[in-house]
Amino acid sequence: MHTGVGRAVSHSFVRGLKLPAAVSLVAANLLLAACAPPPADLQSTPKAPVANETPVPVSTIAQTATPTLPPPTAFPSPTALPSPTPSPSAATTAVGSPTRAPVAPTATAPVTPAAAQAPASPTPAPTQRQTADQPDDQDGYQVHFLYVLPSDGRDEELDTNGWIATAVGSAQKWLEKETAGRRLSVDTFGGEIDITFVRLSRPDAVVSAYDSRSGTTREPLVRVTLEVELRSIGFEHPRKVYAVYYGGGSDTGECFGGSYPPSRVGNIAIANVKLGTRCEEPRKLVYADGSYAIAVANFHEIFHTLGAVARCAPHHSTESGGHVSDDPQDLMFPRSSRTVPRVDVARDDYFGHGKPACLDLARSPFLLPAPPDAELPPLWPAAVARPRACEEEPTAGATGSGPRGGIIFDNMRAATMQVFQLTPEGRTLRDTVRPWTASYQQGAQTGSAWLVADANGKCLAIFVSESTLTRASVRGGG
Numbered sequence: 472m473h474t475g476v477g478r479a480v481s482h483s484f485v486r487g488l489k490l491p492a493a494v495s496l497v498a499a500n501l502l503l504a505a506c507a508p509p510p511a512d513l514q515s516t517p518k519a520p521v522a523n524e525t526p527v528p529v530s531t532i533a534q535t536a537t538p539t540l541p542p543p544t545a546f547p548s549p550t551a552l553p554s555p556t557p558s559p560s561a562a563t564t565a566v567g568s569p570t571r572a573p574v575a576p577t578a579t580a581p582v583t584p585a586a587a588q589a590p591a592s593p594t595p596a597p598t599q600r601q602t603a604d605q606p607d608d609q610d611g612y613q614v615h616f617l618y619v620l621p622s623d624g625r626d627e628e629l630d631t632n633g634w635i636a637t638a639v640g641s642a643q644k645w646l647e648k649e650t651a652g653r654r655l656s657v658d659t660f661g662g663e664i665d666i667t668f669v670r671l672s673r674p675d676a677v678v679s680a681y682d683s684r685s686g687t688t689r690e691p692l693v694r695v696t697l698e699v700e701l702r703s704i705g706f707e708h709p710r711k712v713y714a715v716y717y718g719g720g721s722d723t724g725e726c727f728g729g730s731y732p733p734s735r736v737g738n739i740a741i742a743n744v745k746l747g748t749r750c751e752e753p754r755k756l757v758y759a760d761g762s763y764a765i766a767v768a769n770f771h772e773i774f775h776t777l778g779a780v781a782r783c784a785p786h787h788s789t790e791s792g793g794h795v796s797d798d799p800q801d802l803m804f805p806r807s808s809r810t811v812p813r814v815d816v817a818r819d820d821y822f823g824h825g826k827p828a829c830l831d832l833a834r835s836p837f838l839l840p841a842p843p844d845a846e847l848p849p850l851w852p853a854a855v856a857r858p859r860a861c862e863e864e865p866t867a868g869a870t871g872s873g874p875r876g877g878i879i880f881d882n883m884r885a886a887t888m889q890v891f892q893l894t895p896e897g898r899t900l901r902d903t904v905r906p907w908t909a910s911y912q913q914g915a916q917t918g919s920a921w922l923v924a925d926a927n928g929k930c931l932a933i934f935v936s937e938s939t940l941t942r943a944s945v946r947g948g949g
């Protein structure tokens with residue numbers, strides 16, 4: 472899902488849009504993102520979905536969800552986008568890459584609170600590339616930034632040339648202004664933003680194909696397959712959300728994506744920075760206050776990943792889950808604002824409302840200064856599901872009872888796998904999972920038994936559902 476700069480709300484909504492053929496470039500630039508409505512709530516799903524019940528992906532900004540979508544420069548109708556005339560303050564300017572010449576890596580700066588609070592100066596010095604998460608300046612909940620490329624993706628060195636640091640810093644300043652001094656708790660090392668570079672194992676064409684809606688595999692999203700591969704190489708710290716600037720494409724043109732617990736549990740929020748795609752437009756936009764639209768849009772996705780906007784919010788959108796419906800300028804409106812986005816305009820939906828029974832990001836420990844009454848994202852973190860031996864299959868079958876927790880099966884293999892539910896009568900196929908993606912068995916009852924097998928039915932492991940959500944990593948086995 473995405474934020475403000477954006478285009479459509481849900482995929483179905485996108486399809487229904489009637490758009491005028493021509494619009495201003497600036498306006499078009501601002502229309503990038505959209506989020507699909509979330510699937511049924513995890514806790515209320517009575518049974519494990521079957522293979523062809525493809526849940527609607529939660530947080531996805533559809534740039535081009537279907538062939539009927541408008542071209543990149545198209546603009547939603549006035550009825551779809553309430554403020555057709557950008558105000559003077561909405562002026563945007565192109566953002567160039569930092570032009571500073573690379574210099575030798577600088578010595579590690581001393582760790583100071585001030586430095587940690589301002590990870591990105593206006594023109595950060597080029598830094599040395601890091602391929603692993605560096606030691607953390609602080610132990611709390613935090614957002615770790617990554618620059619991720621497919622195996623054949625063009626390396627623009629956005630992690631080391633200061634571009635990502637500048638973008639994130641601009642969004643932090645925007646957030647501080649909007650929230651009287653709150654900011655994301657960003658992972659820093661030596662007082663500077665710690666950005667990890669990851670080169671994926673798969674080429675762009677393979678990864679982008681995960682957005683295809685065909686087939687029976689659930690969550691066919693670039694966001695999900697990136698999450699699974701990043702988890703497989705260790706990016707699953709229990710106190711970290713990963714914000715990914717991704718230099719690859721998607722065959723539906725999505726530019727942003729995030730999780731949305733409890734409906735969709737996950738730990739990454741992505742912004743697509745590949746040049747030559749529709750995402751190039753938002754990438755080059757800067758709001759009138761100097762904040763980078765793409766970084767603010769990424770914050771929208773991070774907010775989703777932290778659980779916003781909860782369904783209990785008074786203005787939770789009935790058209791697009793996870794969003795508000797009351798103000799088109801709001802950061803969490805389904806379509807991006809053309810003017811500088813605002814955080815929970817009326818302070819009644821997701822930030823600072825103070826209501827104890829509804830998620831309030833002002834209480835999130837992922838923000839600094841850390842609140843005294845920290846409230847974690849729903850279902851955070853998913854515990855690690857422990858595998859059992861395949862020899863237990865004959866006796867493992869159980870229908871389960873009691874509270875529903877659920878299991879997420881991460882297929883960290885280069886081959887398809889199958890997910891079966893085990894009952895006293897035997898195996899029942901619940902999902903066929905493509906390589907490097909996940910199967911979300913929502914609402915699996917405590918004690919229910921699950922078997923994962925390769926494409927030929929050969930057992931890889933057995934898992935038993937617990938009363939809380941668990942996450943099973945399935946590796947090996949060809």
Ligand SMILES: [Zn+2]
Binds near residue numbers: 474771775793
């Ligand atoms: Zn969204």
